[in-house]
Amino acid sequence: MRLVLFDIDGTLLREGIAPKLAFARALRETYDTAAPVSGFRFAGMTDPQCVMEIMRMAGLPDEVILRGRDECLTRYVEHLAAEMREHDGAKLFPGVRDLLERLNERPDALVGLLTGNTRGGASLKLRRWSLEPYFRFGAFGDDHEDRPTLAKIALQRAQELLGRPMGGDAATVVGDTPRDVACARAIGARAVVVATGQVPREELLAAGPDALLDSFADREAALGAILP
Ligand SMILES: [Mg+2]
DSSP states (O other): OEEEEEOOBTTTEEOTTHHHHHHHHHHHHHHOSOOOOTTOOOTTOOHHHHHHHHHHHTTOOHHHHHHHHHHHHHHHHHHHHHHHHHOOOOEEOTTHHHHHHHHHHOTTEEEEEEOSSOHHHHHHHHHTTTOGGGOSEEEOTTTOSOHHHHHHHHHHHHHHHHTSOOOGGGEEEEESSHHHHHHHHHTTOEEEEETTSSSOHHHHHHTOOSEEESOSSSHHHHHHHHOO
8 A cells, every 4th residue: 555645836836926915915925024025936835834934034033933823724725715716817727626536446545635734724725626525635734834744734634544564665746846855855755746836946856856757748757756
């Protein structure tokens, strides 16, 4: 049995401007200060980590940021729903649905999420493309702010679902940034990266993934990389 743990943004889909606008609104309302969101690189970071980093850049002390963080993330998801209705620019990457379909047919694969999105944010993004049913379990940004810890939580949830212990070497983490590779390594998992996100190929290669794909358009190549 192989666990296949998917990142969302840059890996399965792209959301356009909506999440940034929603984040900026939530930060402003929660912390009452201008949030330097526009130049911020969200790629590979968990949502609670983004709140922390952006508000540190705005000069707020950690204890103030932490006190408002849950409230801020709740507001973010509310605003995200509204911003997604108002803005286009979202895209499902080539081959994603077909790949998820095929993986779900495999009796030797269990497909889950390993994402920095909060549960609510992930659900909104996946629902737009009716992708939710492909994922049996997941670890989310509201479980922990640290991505490598999320990998451990995902592994633990897979074990609970299967009712037996499982090593990280039975997992493949699929993402689009060096942070996804690092979190795969944290549990001894295979790391597959896809260059559909914002990170250039050379930077992805430098992170030392087990496989690098240009996209999931070549289904057999993708399946071969994910299920070695
Ligand atoms: Mg990503």
